[in-house]
Amino acid sequence: MPTSLDILLRRLHIVMVGTTHPGNIGSAARAMKTMNVSQLVLVEPLKFPSAEATALASGASDILQNAQVCDSLEAGLKDCRLVFGCSARPRSVAWPTLSPEACIEKALESGENCAIVFGREHSGLSNAELDRCHYLVQIPSNPDYASLNIASAVQILCYEARRQASLLTATPSIAIKNEIPLASAEELARLYEHLEQTLIDINFLDPEKPKRLMRKLQRFLNKAQPNQSEVNILRGILTAAQVQGKKS
Amino acid sequence: MPTSLDILLRRLHIVMVGTTHPGNIGSAARAMKTMNVSQLVLVEPLKFPSAEATALASGASDILQNAQVCDSLEAGLKDCRLVFGCSARPRSVAWPTLSPEACIEKALESGENCAIVFGREHSGLSNAELDRCHYLVQIPSNPDYASLNIASAVQILCYEARRQASLLTATPSIAIKNEIPLASAEELARLYEHLEQTLIDINFLDPEKPKRLMRKLQRFLNKAQPNQSEVNILRGILTAAQVQGKKS
Numbered sequence: 001m002p003t004s005l006d007i008l009l010r011r012l013h014i015v016m017v018g019t020t021h022p023g024n025i026g027s028a029a030r031a032m033k034t035m036n037v038s039q040l041v042l043v044e045p046l047k048f049p050s051a052e053a054t055a056l057a058s059g060a061s062d063i064l065q066n067a068q069v070c071d072s073l074e075a076g077l078k079d080c081r082l083v084f085g086c087s088a089r090p091r092s093v094a095w096p097t098l099s100p101e102a103c104i105e106k107a108l109e110s111g112e113n114c115a116i117v118f119g120r121e122h123s124g125l126s127n128a129e130l131d132r133c134h135y136l137v138q139i140p141s142n143p144d145y146a147s148l149n150i151a152s153a154v155q156i157l158c159y160e161a162r163r164q165a166s167l168l169t170a171t172p173s174i175a176i177k178n179e180i181p182l183a184s185a186e187e188l189a190r191l192y193e194h195l196e197q198t199l200i201d202i203n204f205l206d207p208e209k210p211k212r213l214m215r216k217l218q219r220f221l222n223k224a225q226p227n228q229s230e231v232n233i234l235r236g237i238l239t240a241a242q243v244q245g246k247k248s
Numbered sequence: 249m250p251t252s253l254d255i256l257l258r259r260l261h262i263v264m265v266g267t268t269h270p271g272n273i274g275s276a277a278r279a280m281k282t283m284n285v286s287q288l289v290l291v292e293p294l295k296f297p298s299a300e301a302t303a304l305a306s307g308a309s310d311i312l313q314n315a316q317v318c319d320s321l322e323a324g325l326k327d328c329r330l331v332f333g334c335s336a337r338p339r340s341v342a343w344p345t346l347s348p349e350a351c352i353e354k355a356l357e358s359g360e361n362c363a364i365v366f367g368r369e370h371s372g373l374s375n376a377e378l379d380r381c382h383y384l385v386q387i388p389s390n391p392d393y394a395s396l397n398i399a400s401a402v403q404i405l406c407y408e409a410r411r412q413a414s415l416l417t418a419t420p421s422i423a424i425k426n427e428i429p430l431a432s433a434e435e436l437a438r439l440y441e442h443l444e445q446t447l448i449d450i451n452f453l454d455p456e457k458p459k460r461l462m463r464k465l466q467r468f469l470n471k472a473q474p475n476q477s478e479v480n481i482l483r484g485i486l487t488a489a490q491v492q493g494k495k496s
Contacts (some may be wrong), residue, residue, distance in 0.1 A: 069387045155403055
């Protein structure tokens with residue numbers, strides 16, 4: 001059963017134009033699959049299928065098998081309504097240029113099939129190909145070293161797509177589970193009393209003016225948000241220290 | 249002249265533990281450099297330096313040349329105050345788990361040197377290594393195919409770091425430093441040793457099998473991110489409890 005996340009992400013087509021190294025196609029497929037992006041379109045790949053692509057896809061060979069191979073960008077875009085061209089460098093012509101976040105936001109908002117087009121490893125997309133794009137996307141990168149590998153660029157866009165699609169479908173991206181319930185305010189209050197008494201017992205705290213230190217310790221313990229099990233351990237330690245204190 | 253972006257990103261240390269394939273080290277260096285992240289720490293790499301790493305670094309060989317090579321995670325973390333462990337799979341023990349965005353947000357907010365630790369390609373990080381981490385980071389990914397390449401994971405975290413650091417340096421605010429510096433990894437290690445010894449002294453800990461309880465306590469204290477003043481208070485308390493223990 002495809003989830004709503006899958007349905008959203010299936011609208012996103014990764015289009016690789018004139019890719020020279022089959023390994024990059026395989027790595028891109030792997031990058032896509034980790035992020036639930038499944039639609040791959042290859043326009044005039046230099047060599048495909050290829051054993052190297054399959055090796056680097058490493059378990060994502062279904063993406064390669066289902067890839068659509070075309071002999072022109074026009075054919076590759078036929079199912080898509082909105083086209084984003086990925087560009088490594090700023091272009092002289094003033095195409096509207098988007099960040100990866102803005103690109104994905106537009107793509108998901110559109111409710112249409114969208115293509116993100118990646119050019120050749122060395123020469124990128126031609127001007128004629130860029131003319132097919134509604135927007136350029138540029139991944140912000142080191143101006144002195146913008147040598148982003150094409151599969152890494154695919155990885156970043158797919159990560160961004162999955163991140164935003166998860167928010168939209170309200171699949172919690174990460175479930176932070178507290179298996180053990182946090183301590184209640186009352187349990188904490190008793191812990192602090194116990195701590196204060198123990199510190200007096202072991203002659204650490206001046207019972208005349210305990211306030212400042214106790215406030216620091218409370219603030220410290222609060223930062224850790226103790227759960228019930230942790231409160232029990234801490235109180236066990238306090239009791240052990242008190243027993244020693246009384247023996248002496 | 250380093251830009252303010254460079255200065256922020258120089259606080260971020262990418263720590264790779266027990267990396268098996270030198271090619272992954274090279275690809276990670278390339279991924280880092282595209283995003284202006286420069287500090288690489290290699291803990292017990294299987295093979296380094298290596299021609300394969302240099303080949304895949306593709307122009308980012310300065311990152312490799314400046315990489316710090318260590319024989320323990322502890323040594324690798326000595327300059328860092330806040331440690332994030334990257335985990336591919338959910339862990340049974342309830343570590344606080346962050347998304348990449350939340351991780352980078354915390355790292356940049358801290359104003360401290362931070363480490364993001366990446367485990368071995370096949371087995372990730374050991375529990376003892378995870379115990380050194382204040383937080384886990386998990387890149388949300390396809391539950392049926394979470395086979396994210398380690399260099400791709402580095403790419404995503406560095407992309408996220410550069411993205412957020414650019415926003416911060418564009419707006420002149422932020423990078424508020426903690427008034428009292430967080431305890432260093434070394435100071436924490438000494439605190440844990442002192443705690444363990446004290447718990448033995450007050451007959452709370454069975455010296456034959458201290459591991460499980462100590463791990464829980466470490467995780468608890470890590471959640472609070474102790475600063476230097478708090479570590480000093482805690483060690484003062486431990487010493488007072490030890491003195492009582494010896495009297496008895």
